[in-house]
Amino acid sequence: xxxxxxxxxxxxxxxxxxxxxxxxxxxxxxxxxxxxxxxxxxxxxxxxxxxxxxxxxxxxxxxxxxxxxxxxxxxxxxxxxxxxxxxxxxxxxxxxxxxxxxxxxxxxxxxxxxxxxxxxxxxxxxxxxxxxxxxxxxxxxxxxxxxxxxxxxxxxxxxxxxxxxxxxxxxxxxxxxxxxxxxxxxxxxxxxxxxxxxxxxxxxxxxxxxxxxxxxxxxxxxxxxxxxxxxxxxxxxxxxxxxxxxxxxxxxxxxxxxxxxxxxxxxxxxxxxxxxxxxxxxxxxxxxxxxxxxxxxxxxxxxxxxxxxxxxxxxxxxxxxxxxxxxxxxxxxxxxxxxxxxxxxxxxxxxxxxxxxxxxxxxxxxxxxxxxxxxxxxxxxxxxxxxxxxxxxxxxxxxxxxxxxxxxxxxxxxxxxxxxxxxxxxxxxxxxxxxxxxxxxxxxxxxxxxxxxxxxxxxxxx
Amino acid sequence: xxxxxxxxxxxxxxxxxxxxxxxxxxxxxxxxxxxxxxxxxxxxxxxxxxxxxxxxxxxxxxxxxxxxxxxxxxxxxxxxxxxxxxxxxxxxxxxxxxx
Numbered sequence: 001x002x003x004x005x006x007x008x009x010x011x012x013x014x015x016x017x018x019x020x021x022x023x024x025x026x027x028x029x030x031x032x033x034x035x036x037x038x039x040x041x042x043x044x045x046x047x048x049x050x051x052x053x054x055x056x057x058x059x060x061x062x063x064x065x066x067x068x069x070x071x072x073x074x075x076x077x078x079x080x081x082x083x084x085x086x087x088x089x090x091x092x093x094x095x096x097x098x099x100x101x102x103x104x105x106x107x108x109x110x111x112x113x114x115x116x117x118x119x120x121x122x123x124x125x126x127x128x129x130x131x132x133x134x135x136x137x138x139x140x141x142x143x144x145x146x147x148x149x150x151x152x153x154x155x156x157x158x159x160x161x162x163x164x165x166x167x168x169x170x171x172x173x174x175x176x177x178x179x180x181x182x183x184x185x186x187x188x189x190x191x192x193x194x195x196x197x198x199x200x201x202x203x204x205x206x207x208x209x210x211x212x213x214x215x216x217x218x219x220x221x222x223x224x225x226x227x228x229x230x231x232x233x234x235x236x237x238x239x240x241x242x243x244x245x246x247x248x249x250x251x252x253x254x255x256x257x258x259x260x261x262x263x264x265x266x267x268x269x270x271x272x273x274x275x276x277x278x279x280x281x282x283x284x285x286x287x288x289x290x291x292x293x294x295x296x297x298x299x300x301x302x303x304x305x306x307x308x309x310x311x312x313x314x315x316x317x318x319x320x321x322x323x324x325x326x327x328x329x330x331x332x333x334x335x336x337x338x339x340x341x342x343x344x345x346x347x348x349x350x351x352x353x354x355x356x357x358x359x360x361x362x363x364x365x366x367x368x369x370x371x372x373x374x375x376x377x378x379x380x381x382x383x384x385x386x387x388x389x390x391x392x393x394x395x396x397x398x399x400x401x402x403x404x405x406x407x408x409x410x411x412x413x414x415x416x417x418x419x420x421x422x423x424x425x426x427x428x429x430x431x432x433x434x435x436x437x438x439x440x441x442x443x444x445x446x447x448x449x450x451x452x453x454x455x456x457x458x459x460x461x462x
Numbered sequence: 463x464x465x466x467x468x469x470x471x472x473x474x475x476x477x478x479x480x481x482x483x484x485x486x487x488x489x490x491x492x493x494x495x496x497x498x499x500x501x502x503x504x505x506x507x508x509x510x511x512x513x514x515x516x517x518x519x520x521x522x523x524x525x526x527x528x529x530x531x532x533x534x535x536x537x538x539x540x541x542x543x544x545x546x547x548x549x550x551x552x553x554x555x556x557x558x559x560x561x
Binding site for chain 1 (some may be wrong): 466469470473482492495497499504507513514515516532533534541
């Protein structure tokens with residue numbers, strides 16, 4: 001199929017998704033899709049992603065469409081440069097199909113915190129698709145695009161991938177350039193990928209990975225070679241961290257994990273129990289570290305440099321800052337800025353921020369010891385429950401944060417991890433998470449390809 | 463540790479964030495809920511000597527110190543609301559208008 005035909009078909013699917021009320025896109029147009037197809041058609045050689053339409057989370061900057069981070073404070077902002085990831089995807093022949101809805105500034109676990117309305121779950125519109133990359137996840141799950149970019153700070157790709165029944169891959173920290181990713185938590189942020197299959201996600205990750213002189217936190221190594229799915233898992237030791245299988249785990253998730261463990265065993269891997277005791281503290285650690293970094297990163301949105309401006313009652317510059325930020329940021333972003341400012345403020349820094357940094361070191365050390373002890377990969381549930389109902393957790397921020405209980409320790413440790421669909425519970429997808437040692441993304445993807453082949457992601461688990 | 467209305471107003475001022483009076487009680491409740499929750503880190507055994515953990519390269523590689531800029535899709539004049547003689551024009555303090 002020609003790029004022009006793919007562009008037309010993708011446009012029709014985007015229009016259908018919009019008409020169905022998915023609310024997964026913030027910006028797309030047939031004219032931009034056609035221009036992308038023309039550009040790809042004129043490339044002298046077909047790239048590895050030739051003609052693949054890819055949706056981009058709206059916190060990754062592009063020159064041909066606005067980048068708003070789903071926030072009023074950036075309404076109408078158009079970047080003068082492309083993110084490195086976008087430049088590399090375009091060079092590989094991909095077509096940028098749409099900018100996807102998200103939780104405002106990537107803060108949320110349900111994509112209910114977008115200033116432009118919540119995203120619906122493609123299988124049940126009364127439920128959430130997860131977050132914060134919920135728009136990207138919904139577009140892939142609804143079959144609109146085969147792959148999409150999201151971003152992870154504390155699980156914002158793996159968690160919605162699990163809720164939506166697709167593949168979500170968070171690479172090792174430093175594997176993909178963040179140049180052009182709007183900063184949230186700089187010691188955590190990773191551009192990450194959704195795919196309908198492990199191979200789709202791996203090909204996108206391969207095309208955009210590798211050192212970037214414009215991002216000094218990228219590891220000075222070349223792009224990731226796209227691994228083929230392993231024929232089996234013989235010789236691999238897969239660790240099951242006991243803290244990730246609590247007695248009160250949702251029965252549907254537990255059943256999904258049982259069939260995944262059986263499949264891994266059937267593929268020839270040895271399953272061993274391990275312990276990651278400090279993962280119990282991952283959520284509180286994350287909700288100190290990430291808001292602290294966010295409070296610093298979001299200080300730049302002041303009504304002077306970006307987006308709309310609001311003059312305060314006093315008419316001076318500080319009143320302008322306060323009024324612009326007070327009206328431009330939504331409730332969840334304001335809450336996190338306040339928490340981040342509080343934990344960094346005089347008298348509380350040692351009690352909260354310094355303490356959290358030390359616990360973070362212990363969490364990372366647990367993973368290091370597990371892998372040093374001879375485990376090749378770790379296997380856990382991705383989420384504690386299937387997709388929850390919209391509005392169920394919006395009144396209690398801590399209840400929302402706990403949706404990330406199995407994903408955010410890995411973000412704190414900077415490790416690669418992915419979620420693959422392993423079945424459905426009463427029609428709702430269940431995901432399993434694979435975690436690998438630092439920079440062993442290829443091993444993780446190759447093993448996931450083998451598991452994907454034998455586990456029916458759309459079969460009921462019980 | 464309990465956060466009161468004055469604490470929220472103080473932190474909001476540090477964060478350059480206008481907080482409406484009508485939102486204050488809700489924010490006090492939510493911030494207390496969050497701070498009480500993260501306080502469970504006090505249960506982690508003290509380890510005063512542990513280093514903070516940061517992921518990423520052991521040593522940051524700096525690029526060549528050659529003057530240059532990122533190529534822009536549009537020149538600065540096309541990005542700025544107002545631009546003249548190589549400068550971005552911003553409103554004079556005290557004379558700003560709602561855009």
